[in-house]
Amino acid sequence: KNKVAIKEANIAHDKEKVRELQQKQKKLKYQEYAFRKIMDSLAWLFFNRDISSIRRLYFGYPPIDITDSNIASCQKVVQDLFADDHTQFPLINDLTTFVQVGDIMISGYNKGITLLELKEGDVNEKIEGIIDAYRLSKCDRYLQLSLEKESAKFQEQFFRVVNQMKKGNDVLKTINTGKGIDQFSGQPIEIIQRELEFSCFDSV
Numbered sequence: 346k347n348k349v350a351i352k353e354a355n356i357a358h359d360k361e362k363v364r365e366l367q368q369k370q371k372k373l374k375y376q377e378y379a380f381r382k383i384m385d386s387l388a389w390l391f392f393n394r395d396i397s398s399i400r401r402l403y404f405g406y407p408p409i410d411i412t413d414s415n416i417a418s419c420q421k422v423v424q425d426l427f428a429d430d431h432t433q434f435p436l437i438n439d440l441t442t443f444v445q446v447g448d449i450m451i452s453g454y455n456k457g458i459t460l461l462e463l464k465e466g467d468v469n470e471k472i473e474g475i476i477d478a479y480r481l482s483k484c485d486r487y488l489q490l491s492l493e494k495e496s497a498k499f500q501e502q503f504f505r506v507v508n509q510m511k512k513g514n515d516v517l518k519t520i521n522t523g524k525g526i527d528q529f530s531g532q533p534i535e536i537i538q539r540e541l542e543f544s545c546f547d548s549v
Contacts, residue, residue, distance in 0.1 A: 381408065384440040391436070391452045397536045398520045403443040404528065414439050418463055419448055426451065435461075447513045457521060460513040464506060472503050476510075 351370065354362040392398045416439060423435040432454035438444040447460035464473060479488045492500050512528065519525025523536045 377411070381440060381442050384436065385442055387434075387436055388441050388444050388450065391434075391450065391458060392520075399443070401516050401519055401525075401528075401536075402446055404445045406445050408442050409439050411439060415448065415463060415465060416440070418465060422449060422461070422463060446516050447509075458517065460517055462506075462509055462513060468499060468502055469506065472499075472506050475503070476507070 348370070351363060351366045354366060388402075389399065416437065419437045419439070423437060426433060426435045426449075430453070433456070434452045436444075436450045436452070438446070438448055438450055444450055448463040449461040451459040451461060453459065464470070475488070475491050478491075492503060495503070515525060515528070519534065519536060525534060525536075526532070527534045
């Protein structure tokens with residue numbers, strides 16, 4: 346909203362208003378930066394500061410604009426997850442700078458890490474229904490017939506969702522087993538668990 350207000354003030358040639366809004370924008374960016382660092386710290390704790398595993402979560406994309414994402418939906422799911430089980434800690438991935446797989450990362454007591462992909466809208470709900478039915482039936486013919494009657498746009502979205510789910514599963518498998526496929530090169534990799542060491546100074 347602040348960006349839109351700056352644009353409107355520029356059109357109106359209101360220099361004082363533009364200056365005021367730009368200062369506000371700088372403050373908001375600083376607050377966002379500080380908040381993201383807090384979220385990053387929590388994500389690091391999920392993996393006990395193991396940099397080898399954390400690298401699997403980053404794909405080189407710039408942090409998303411949180412004003413143009415599904416943060417509100419994620420907040421609702423996070424609240425429901427925590428209300429259902431207080432021993433699990435859900436984290437909204439878009440609020441971090443480096444967790445770029447899935448929408449929500451969940452650290453459960455004695456359950457390890459889970460990645461959750463959220464999809465909104467009637468199309469994605471229908472896609473999830475097809476995927477769930479295929480998981481139960483394991484019938485390739487059912488999947489073929491379900492997709493044949495849909496539009497090319499629907500099929501494109503279907504395979505996009507499937508690829509996102511596969512990426513998340515592959516990343517988790519690599520982190521949990523120490524072996525997997527690198528998402529960039531497609532080559533087999535092996536993770537050597539290594540905790541990031543911090544330098545500390547003790548008073549004498």
